[in-house]
Amino acid sequence: MSSFDQTLDVKGAKCPMPLVKSRKAMGDLAVGQVLQVVATDRGSIADFQGWAKTAKNVEIISQETVEDGGVNLYVHYLRRTA
Amino acid sequence: MMIDTPEMGTEALLARIAELEQRVSSLEETPAQSIEDRVSMVVFSGELDKAIAAFIIATGAASMGLEVNMFFTFWGIGAVRKREKVFAGKNLLEKGFTAMLPSGTGQLGLSQMNFLGAGAQLIRKIMKDRDISSVEELFEMSRELGVRMVVCDMSRELMGIADSELIDGLETGGVATFMADAARSKVTLFI
Numbered sequence: 001m002s003s004f005d006q007t008l009d010v011k012g013a014k015c016p017m018p019l020v021k022s023r024k025a026m027g028d029l030a031v032g033q034v035l036q037v038v039a040t041d042r043g044s045i046a047d048f049q050g051w052a053k054t055a056k057n058v059e060i061i062s063q064e065t066v067e068d069g070g071v072n073l074y075v076h077y078l079r080r081t082a
Numbered sequence: 083m084m085i086d087t088p089e090m091g092t093e094a095l096l097a098r099i100a101e102l103e104q105r106v107s108s109l110e111e112t113p114a115q116s117i118e119d120r121v122s123m124v125v126f127s128g129e130l131d132k133a134i135a136a137f138i139i140a141t142g143a144a145s146m147g148l149e150v151n152m153f154f155t156f157w158g159i160g161a162v163r164k165r166e167k168v169f170a171g172k173n174l175l176e177k178g179f180t181a182m183l184p185s186g187t188g189q190l191g192l193s194q195m196n197f198l199g200a201g202a203q204l205i206r207k208i209m210k211d212r213d214i215s216s217v218e219e220l221f222e223m224s225r226e227l228g229v230r231m232v233v234c235d236m237s238r239e240l241m242g243i244a245d246s247e248l249i250d251g252l253e254t255g256g257v258a259t260f261m262a263d264a265a266r267s268k269v270t271l272f273i
Binding site: 012013014015016017019020022023047050051054055056057058 | 119138141142145146147148212213214215220223227
């Protein structure tokens with residue numbers, strides 16, 4: 001588990017909402033700060049990779065899958081770089 | 083026989099430089115030189131499933147930091163109409179169009195398995211049960227994210243749709259409006 005400055009719970013949110021909400025949350029972060037996003041949407045793993053590849057101000061620090069009571073949680077750590 | 087003197091060589095070189103400078107400046111003026119992180123969409127279809135696809139792409143792309151513009155034309159205009167239909171001031175043909183065509187996303191059917199609208203209602207129910215954003219929510223989000231929405235004025239007029247029937251705050255334009263955006267886009271889609 002990486003350290004982070006803000007956390008965002010998007011459990012239950014489906015495509016494209018994890019991305020839309022994360023982008024909004026990222027806007028509230030200072031440059032260099034890290035956002036933790038907790039999602040249940042399996043597609044968010046590839047989506048966040050695509051986002052980081054495309055956007056000039058986001059980088060992925062790590063992504064992990066955590067099992068929580070039989071439900072897979074996809075946890076992303078994203079840094080605002082610009 | 084001509085022999086190249088040093089003077090002539092310099093002259094030829096200068097001419098060559100001038101020619102190259104001209105070519106560079108003309109290249110700089112072509113649209114390919116000003117490609118942006120932009121997505122351009124033509125929304126041509128007037129069906130719920132295609133409208134959902136268009137607005138998911140719009141919200142997703144805008145969230146990723148891309149500029150997005152959507153050009154609504156032909157059947158696609160149905161998605162950006164208000165619910166209330168206007169019959170006043172229209173001729174018989176226009177009134178017929180108005181009666182037949184969907185006004186707003188609430189009246190859009192599915193492109194397949196619509197079954198006179200039952201399919202569309204079923205999809206809406208499934209999406210709601212699974213907490214998937216509705217097309218109306220996606221539309222609102224697209225606007226909040228600053229997606230540029232342009233309605234084709236020619237097809238609006240052709241289909242007898244009054245300006246007052248369009249959702250407030252949309253732009254109107256034509257093919258050049260779209261192409262000006264599309265020519266500097268990395269992604270262009272026709273939906």
